[in-house]
Amino acid sequence: MKHILILALALLATLPAQAQNAPSSTLSVDQVWARATPGGAKTGAVYLTVVNGTASDDKIVGASTPAAREAQLHTMIDDNGVMKMRELKSIDVKAGATVTLKPGGMHVMLLGLTKPLKPGDSFSLTLEFEKGGKKELAVAVTKAGAMGMGNMGGTGNMPGMGNMDNMPGHDMGSMGGHGMGGKQN
Amino acid sequence: MTRRTRLHLALGAALLIASAAGTGLYLRSWLAPAADGGASLGGPFTLTRADGVTVTESTYRGKWLLIYFGYTYCPDACPTALNAIAEAMEKLGPAATNVQPLFITIDPARDTPAVVGEYVKAFDPRIVGLTGTEGQIAAVATEYQVYYKRRETEGGPYLMDHTSLIYVVDPAGKLVRFFGGSSSGERIAQHLLELMSQTS
Numbered sequence: 356m357k358h359i360l361i362l363a364l365a366l367l368a369t370l371p372a373q374a375q376n377a378p379s380s381t382l383s384v385d386q387v388w389a390r391a392t393p394g395g396a397k398t399g400a401v402y403l404t405v406v407n408g409t410a411s412d413d414k415i416v417g418a419s420t421p422a423a424r425e426a427q428l429h430t431m432i433d434d435n436g437v438m439k440m441r442e443l444k445s446i447d448v449k450a451g452a453t454v455t456l457k458p459g460g461m462h463v464m465l466l467g468l469t470k471p472l473k474p475g476d477s478f479s480l481t482l483e484f485e486k487g488g489k490k491e492l493a494v495a496v497t498k499a500g501a502m503g504m505g506n507m508g509g510t511g512n513m514p515g516m517g518n519m520d521n522m523p524g525h526d527m528g529s530m531g532g533h534g535m536g537g538k539q540n
Numbered sequence: 541m542t543r544r545t546r547l548h549l550a551l552g553a554a555l556l557i558a559s560a561a562g563t564g565l566y567l568r569s570w571l572a573p574a575a576d577g578g579a580s581l582g583g584p585f586t587l588t589r590a591d592g593v594t595v596t597e598s599t600y601r602g603k604w605l606l607i608y609f610g611y612t613y614c615p616d617a618c619p620t621a622l623n624a625i626a627e628a629m630e631k632l633g634p635a636a637t638n639v640q641p642l643f644i645t646i647d648p649a650r651d652t653p654a655v656v657g658e659y660v661k662a663f664d665p666r667i668v669g670l671t672g673t674e675g676q677i678a679a680v681a682t683e684y685q686v687y688y689k690r691r692e693t694e695g696g697p698y699l700m701d702h703t704s705l706i707y708v709v710d711p712a713g714k715l716v717r718f719f720g721g722s723s724s725g726e727r728i729a730q731h732l733l734e735l736m737s738q739t740s
Contacts, residue, residue, distance in 0.1 A: 390619055391662065392662075393612070393619075393658065393659040393660070393661065393662030393663070394658040394659065394661065394662060395612065395654075395655045395658040395659055396612055396613070396615075396659060397612075397613060397697065398613050398614070398615040398697070399615050400615035400616050400619075425695070425696060427693075427696070429616075431616055431617060433704075434701075436703050436704060436705050436720065436721075437687050437701055437702065437703050437704070438616075438617040438701070438702060438703075438704040438721065439691075439701040440614075440616065440617075440691075440699050440701075442693065442694070458616055458619075458620045458722070459616065459617070459620060459722050462615070462616055464615055464616075465615070466693075466696040466697060467696070467697075499619060499622075499623070499662040499663055500619040500620065500622055500623025500624075500626065500662075500663050501623065502620070502623065
């Protein structure tokens with residue numbers, strides 16, 4: 356009995372280590388979400404976080420979804436209050452880096468939605484990496500205008516989503532995500 | 541140098557200085573006669589509501605206006621700003637009855653009255669969506685120094701580069717302040733309440 360207990364404890368002790376190790380050696384994508392689209396809207400945007408736990412640099416080179424005719428990689432450039440959306444050929448995800456696509460910055464733009472995105476819905480998105488290959492993801496739809504995935508109807512601040520309230524002097528909306536490794540078209 | 545060019549330069553300089561200094565932007569200080577020769581931003585407009593009714597600046601006289609210029613094909617900046625406006629309306633509580641948010645499209649070719657009306661409803665039913673003829677939109681955009689330009693995409697629908705600011709117009713019709721398009725609703729509400737308390 357005593358031996359079994361020791362064995363069980365030993366096994367338990369190894370669990371956290373495994374849990375930490377597993378994701379750190381892979382390329383993972385999480386926090387995949389999109390805003391619900393207003394009636395009549397033909398476009399949408401998908402936001403997500405890529406964690407490159409591998410030892411080699413990678414890049415997102417494309418996206419596709421059955422929810423839209425086309426999915427393109429885009430970034431927003433804030434040029435003195437003028438928002439300019441530009442297509443990106445690819446989005447760099449360096450070895451060990453975490454890249455977040457979020458409102459006001461980079462996003463996967465959906466063009467020609469087959470139907471409006473409704474809060475609570477989910478649809479699939481395939482993200483293609485140069486080295487990591489294709490990853491099929493489930494996109495969670497939040498309310499229209501939400502600022503984060505966990506924001507299914509409350510106010511728009513969640514950790515890691517860029518809390519604009521606490522950025523004094525950023526009235527000009529300079530939270531643009533350019534400079535995060537995106538290459539302009 | 542035309543009056544418009546001067547205005548443009550004045551606003552451009554204001555934006556540059558303000559963003560460089562990283563301070564809150566208060567148009568008021570840039571509208572002083574010495575800064576731009578006595579001109580002021582904002583002004584009369586004639587636009588069309590979702591129900592087809594024509595509205596002008598005097599339709600909303602007596603209300604505080606929150607004005608945002610955007611377009612419905614806009615997947616990122618416009619939903620962010622409209623959500624901030626919706627949040628501000630929520631945070632304002634009873635004071636929201638004195639505030640009228642307006643969404644003015646800078647893409648009238650695609651944004652018909654019905655399309656604009658349907659679009660804004662998703663954020664807050666109190667937001668009024670407005671469109672007009674190319675000429676009417678150009679006129680109001682010029683008054684507010686809103687830049688917009690059509691950009692073609694490869695095989696997709698065209699997009700618009702556009703100024704993403706939320707303007708505050710007082711009940712007398714004077715533009716008194718503006719916020720960046722990614723400001724929080726709470727912040728906008730707080731500043732609006734301050735402005736309201738100063739004038740009441």
